[in-house]
Amino acid sequence: MTALLVLAVLATLLGGTVLAALMDRAALPLAALLTRQRVETEAPDRMNRDLSSAWYLALAAIGLSVVPFAPGLALIDSPVGIVIWGSCEALVVVTVFLHGWSPNAPFPLIGAYRYAAIGLPIMLPSMFVLIAAALPAESLSLIDIVESQREIWNVLRQPLGLPLFLVVALAMTLRGPMDYADAADIATGTSAEESGAARALWQVARLAMLVSISAIAATVFLGGPLGPVLPGPVWLWLKTAALMALTVWIGNRVARTTPDRMLTILWVVLLPLSFLGLIIAGVMAL
């Protein structure tokens, strides 16, 4: 069964990444990148440069490993699955920072620091909405959170949760209105000096993270593998794909404001809103 679950996680990550590349119309450009040279900057931090994309991919895989593919069945059946995912989110900030730090160039470094500044206030609403979703389940396990949604999905029980988590998803996948690390005004920021296969790998890792965070959102807010007729994994894949499409659509359609203004929005609007959601969920769970 463990081998089957390992296969399910890897197949979901691989298939989902290909689907995400198609949604982004990035499949052919990614293939083209592999035919081009990888350029070196002067005195880069080679170890972190090579590791950052690998970390990003690994965090996407680790995040997906706590997602139940059927009721009661996850590769890592942890009593603190939500905390494992939370640590993945926090480490994404570190990974993106290292990606910007390592080329030893100004625009990547600006992207790295910007992302670190945005990263903290985006972590807090994320943790609040996830804890709010854990309250009805009285558990931090994603398997228990799925079970708690048999009667009503969290997207209906806690309507603030999914919209707020989608903002987190945009930030974790460096996309559209939350892409402060690889933005156009800094020539794609942390990726500005990267070419060829290295650039392709970073883009693939971003797409893989989109799969992972969409699967987490599907699990926490849309009942994960729960659903009639079709088998559990199919429901999870369908819900994940729908959330991936929604995130891509928002990313392409919503404008990105300046980092300074986004910081104000995060601290003054989204953080209190997520805290309000947590208080309401707490009172309802009493």
Place this chain on the structure above:
Amino acid sequence: MAMTHLVRWAARAPAPVYAAIGPGRQAEVERLLTRPGLNRAKTPRDAAILLVAGDLPSSSLDALNRLHDQLPRPRTTLRWLDGDQEAIAHRITTALRALCDGAAGEDDRLPDTPANEWKGIGPHGQGGKGMMGGTPYGRPMAMTGKDVRDGLQLDRYTTRVGPFAPMLPPGLVLEVTLQGDVICEASVQAAPFAQPAEADAPALCAARMLRLLGLDAAADRVIRGRPLRAAWVTGAVPRGLARINDTDARDRLSAWLRSRTVTVAPPDLAALLPGSEWSEAMLILASLPPSALIRAARATEAA
């Protein structure tokens, strides 16, 4: 076999083009790069084709050579002088196919060695004496100075950006002193290249701001004269940014999106940019019609 498939897919991908735009060619290039089959690269590292549009002044040839060498191999340079869009689009796709078919591409134009020997200490060359300020081994290092916002001591880093930087108007060379991404000082080292009135067209001006707001697809749609299809567009531009003649950057974007031409008096760039973050500064520059920006930069340069 896998390599054959890869090369075949690469040949079918949109051609990644980085444009070095010369005098009078900004509008034509911006329209060209919205064509299907062409992809406007946001950094030279992501391009295979260097498009040199128009006659560049000899003062920017060094910068062009440096830009050329920043493109990864295999790469090719195409010069576009006549303004025929069909012909250049065909030449670009043909050149990409040739690169995918194994054409050698171009060698570096400049020696691939550091201008100054690197003498850092440690496994990553990260350490050494005198790491604050000055130009050890020919490299300018950050030095602490008063933060322009709260007076704390923060690193200041001075660098030049342009004349072919993707976020700046073609030809503009800025020398900026940054603390983090806040501009403390800015001076114009070279004014943007002169552009005809067509570069002030509302659709083109709006598209430049839309790209900075992360709305590439919307920018292409606006240039092609189609509906915008994007949300929170003007709202994303902070109020009060670059207020000139009673209009700020948001007002100007709003007017351009309604197909209205905007005229503003040339501002004092050296006074306008300091104190703003890099992303705000780029929005400020994009919110000025090229004609006003060129006059402003020339006045600042002369001063």
